[in-house]
Amino acid sequence: MKKILIIAPSWVGDCVLMQPMLHRLTQRHPEVQLDVLAPSWTEKLLRQLPEVNEVIDNPFAHGAFRFTERRDLGKRLRAANYDQAIVLPNSWKSALIPYFADIPLRTGFVGEMRYGLLNDARKLDKKKLPLMVERFSQLAEEKHKDISRPVPTPHLQVNDARRAQALEKFKLDSHQPIAVFCPGAEYGPAKRWPLQYYAELAQKLRAQGYVVWLIGSPKDKEVADKIVALGNPQAVNLCGTTDLDEAIALISCADLVISNDSGLMHIAAALDRQMLAIFGSSSPQFTPPLSSKAQVLKLDLPCSPCFKRVCPLGHFNCMMQLTPQEVGRHIPIRQVPS
Numbered sequence: 001m002k003k004i005l006i007i008a009p010s011w012v013g014d015c016v017l018m019q020p021m022l023h024r025l026t027q028r029h030p031e032v033q034l035d036v037l038a039p040s041w042t043e044k045l046l047r048q049l050p051e052v053n054e055v056i057d058n059p060f061a062h063g064a065f066r067f068t069e070r071r072d073l074g075k076r077l078r079a080a081n082y083d084q085a086i087v088l089p090n091s092w093k094s095a096l097i098p099y100f101a102d103i104p105l106r107t108g109f110v111g112e113m114r115y116g117l118l119n120d121a122r123k124l125d126k127k128k129l130p131l132m133v134e135r136f137s138q139l140a141e142e143k144h145k146d147i148s149r150p151v152p153t154p155h156l157q158v159n160d161a162r163r164a165q166a167l168e169k170f171k172l173d174s175h176q177p178i179a180v181f182c183p184g185a186e187y188g189p190a191k192r193w194p195l196q197y198y199a200e201l202a203q204k205l206r207a208q209g210y211v212v213w214l215i216g217s218p219k220d221k222e223v224a225d226k227i228v229a230l231g232n233p234q235a236v237n238l239c240g241t242t243d244l245d246e247a248i249a250l251i252s253c254a255d256l257v258i259s260n261d262s263g264l265m266h267i268a269a270a271l272d273r274q275m276l277a278i279f280g281s282s283s284p285q286f287t288p289p290l291s292s293k294a295q296v297l298k299l300d301l302p303c304s305p306c307f308k309r310v311c312p313l314g315h316f317n318c319m320m321q322l323t324p325q326e327v328g329r330h331i332p333i334r335q336v337p338s
Helices: 013-016 019-026 039-048 069-081 093-102 133-140 160-169 197-209 219-231 242-251 263-270 324-327
Strands: 003-007 031-037 052-057 084-087 105-109 120-122 178-182 211-213 256-260 275-278 294-297
Touching: 003 093, 013 019, 013 093, 013 133, 013 263, 019 031, 019 133, 031 039, 031 069, 039 052, 039 242, 052 133, 069 093, 084 093, 084 242, 093 105, 160 294, 178 197, 178 263, 197 219, 197 256, 197 324, 211 219, 256 263, 263 275
Parallel strands: 003 031, 003 084, 031 052, 084 105, 105 120, 178 211, 178 256, 256 275, 275 294
Antiparallel strands: none
């Protein structure tokens, strides 16, 4: 049996986008065991992927070097006798653990000059592989072999029991049309549609018969509280109260998802929910929501995408000029219950 260690990305959305790569590995090696080294906040997502055998905690915060600790973890992993490691992040430090684990085949893109740490180092052709999901999938193939297109989309399934359990825990009713708002974006404020706009859109949806749930991390609670306070007392703020598994179950109930470019956007796409995905500083040419039910809303301004955490010009026009009225035009009209 072939054993492969995947060094996962640090972001939830990127972990969703690696699923087609995992699936391709199971096609190529039907008896493969895929273990994933990943940050703790992605564990509950990864355990829902049928391709994953085990999730190993990656204790190193994003950007942390900690050479000695990485070396020690690599040495501890030697006992697992992995045949191959696939390193998805492009950083030099991310390739240290499989190197010290003495994994004989270590695959990844060259990234930060990782020759030596990787002995199956590949040069990335960004024009040939514009999408992140394609780049990940390429690493599941033999060197110099092209991926098959189209790359399958990520797919998550939630069974009725998990969905009912989450609804019961949070005392939620799923009989009305449900609009889920995902107002956060971990990367930075330049990816977040203004909270005042979310508040205005929530009122419009309420008039159309929707109930609005706000889902996100504890960092999003303050923003969600303000959305509720701005004329939306019926909206349910769940930010910071759910774990990732529960958030996935609740998003699976949604008739409509409104989301920034975030990890939850990719989760909603993998759940095949009808969605409006709002892009500002980032680009759907790189990490789009991979679902036929997702509509990307963006303004093609000369300054975007800038890929900055904060608007470098100070005006934030890529989001400020994408008004609630414009976003609202893409929402299916529902009859107000009599």
